[in-house]
Amino acid sequence: MKIITTHKGSDFDALASLVAATLLYEGSVGVLPSAINPNLKTFLAIHKDVFRLSSPREIDLKDVDSLVVVDTHSWDRLDPYFNELKQRQDLEIIIWDHHLKGTMESPLSNVREMGSTTTMIVDKLKEKNTPISPIQATLFLMGIYEDTGSLSFNSTLPEDAYAAGYLLSCQADLGIATTFLKQAYGSRQKELLHDMIDVVSKEELNGITIGFAIQEVTGRIQNLSMVVQMYREIINADVAFGLFHDLENDHCMVIGRSAVDSVNVGRIMRSMGGGGHPGAGSALIKKGRPSAIKETIMELVGGNQSSSIALADIMSYPVKTVKDNTTMEEVAKTLRKVGCTGLPVVDENDRIVGVISRRDFKKISRDNQMQSPVKAFMSRNPVVMEHDRSAMEVIQLMIQKDIGRIPITQDGKLIGIITRSDVMTYYYDLLPD
Numbered sequence: 346m347k348i349i350t351t352h353k354g355s356d357f358d359a360l361a362s363l364v365a366a367t368l369l370y371e372g373s374v375g376v377l378p379s380a381i382n383p384n385l386k387t388f389l390a391i392h393k394d395v396f397r398l399s400s401p402r403e404i405d406l407k408d409v410d411s412l413v414v415v416d417t418h419s420w421d422r423l424d425p426y427f428n429e430l431k432q433r434q435d436l437e438i439i440i441w442d443h444h445l446k447g448t449m450e451s452p453l454s455n456v457r458e459m460g461s462t463t464t465m466i467v468d469k470l471k472e473k474n475t476p477i478s479p480i481q482a483t484l485f486l487m488g489i490y491e492d493t494g495s496l497s498f499n500s501t502l503p504e505d506a507y508a509a510g511y512l513l514s515c516q517a518d519l520g521i522a523t524t525f526l527k528q529a530y531g532s533r534q535k536e537l538l539h540d541m542i543d544v545v546s547k548e549e550l551n552g553i554t555i556g557f558a559i560q561e562v563t564g565r566i567q568n569l570s571m572v573v574q575m576y577r578e579i580i581n582a583d584v585a586f587g588l589f590h591d592l593e594n595d596h597c598m599v600i601g602r603s604a605v606d607s608v609n610v611g612r613i614m615r616s617m618g619g620g621g622h623p624g625a626g627s628a629l630i631k632k633g634r635p636s637a638i639k640e641t642i643m644e645l646v647g648g649n650q651s652s653s654i655a656l657a658d659i660m661s662y663p664v665k666t667v668k669d670n671t672t673m674e675e676v677a678k679t680l681r682k683v684g685c686t687g688l689p690v691v692d693e694n695d696r697i698v699g700v701i702s703r704r705d706f707k708k709i710s711r712d713n714q715m716q717s718p719v720k721a722f723m724s725r726n727p728v729v730m731e732h733d734r735s736a737m738e739v740i741q742l743m744i745q746k747d748i749g750r751i752p753i754t755q756d757g758k759l760i761g762i763i764t765r766s767d768v769m770t771y772y773y774d775l776l777p778d
């Protein structure tokens with residue numbers, strides 16, 4: 346078995362190179378260290394299912410005959426679980442790394458100076474014409490951006506910029522990338538934010554608070570989207586728009602952020618010629634007067650109310666369930682047949698009483714326990730959500746609890762389930778209008 350892993354405290358370049366390498370080596374298994382950085386944790390809370398990664402303990406080291414390490418080549422930076430591989434004489438080691446120093450050696454070593462490790466692997470994928478999906482492209486772009494400061498660090502090479510361009514042509518989503526990356530907050534941004542807070546104008550519309558900040562700017566200011574995000578949080582508005590008027594070039598950059606479902610900023614920006622997703626978006630408007638733009642936005646927000654997304658629109662149903670007196674043996678069969686990692690458990694009145702997942706089978710220590718009812722092994726007090734809550738709330742709950750499936754109930758009865766992929770459909774705004 347070929348496994349691919351990266352350094353502890355994994356960042357976006359580490360994860361991106363790891364996922365990119367799984368595309369490069371068919372049949373390989375990507376193994377993410379158990380210690381990863383907080384930014385990455387938030388990102389994976391939503392995207393985990395898309396990238397099919399294993400944790401170290403799921404790997405039987407006896408089966409490993411090939412080890413690919415990316416974004417590091419030092420044994421002591423790998424998850425400690427892999428320590429015993431160090432002694433193996435017959436282990437094939439393949440290295441992809443942009444750090445020149447490391448303690449691992451191999452004839453199959455790709456160590457080169459480069460802005461990011463992701464760049465090196467994306468180059469290879471491009472050369473081999475391996476298809477890259479928009480979501481993969483977004484992650485890879487984040488890998489490159491994180492390590493090159495969005496192509497602004499001195500360590501950036503032409504290759505990094507070419508790779509970023511290639512990923513944009515594979516439909517990498519800049520809105521998502523910048524939302525999850527920790528961004529630079531410099532003095533210019535700080536000044537601007539102060540000015541914006543000085544002249545706060547807040548509007549109420551159908552119970553929603555909308556903040557508008559109109560600013561005159563000269564030249565290019567990086568990370569305006571982060572400034573608007575902070576602005577929204579500081580003035581405590583549900584939705585915020587920054588209108589940055591560049592007099593010299595006679596255009597207006599509009600950036601929006603929304604924390605509520607009923608205002609889909611991506612849709613509003615698209616109707617103004619820009620783009621984005623429900624929580625964040627932007628548009629560049631030529632020869633636009635900020636006051637007129639503000640009017641237009643207010644109209645669009647007003648007309649947008651009806652398009653609020655109900656959980657019923659994104660949930661999957663009917664839900665495959667098991668009754669609480671089903672034997673573990675039957676449950677195992679059902680899980681295999683359905684091909685998912687967990688199932689809700691219901692009582693005779695169809696009320697949800699627990700969740701059984703593959704992990705729970707590890708609690709079984711004797712063979713005859715396979716004949717015990719599932720209620721003996723299931724996790725109780727399942728996290729559920731009533732159907733009248735919002736999609737944003739589901740996403741927040743998934744991140745908070747780090748779970749990938751949330752059963753949806755109506756008066757306590759199970760009516761559907763929302764998985765990470767349902768959430769992604771919403772988040773990337775892939776729903777038909």
Ligand SMILES: [Mn+2]
Pocket residue numbers: 358359416443461462492
């Ligand atoms: Mn790196």
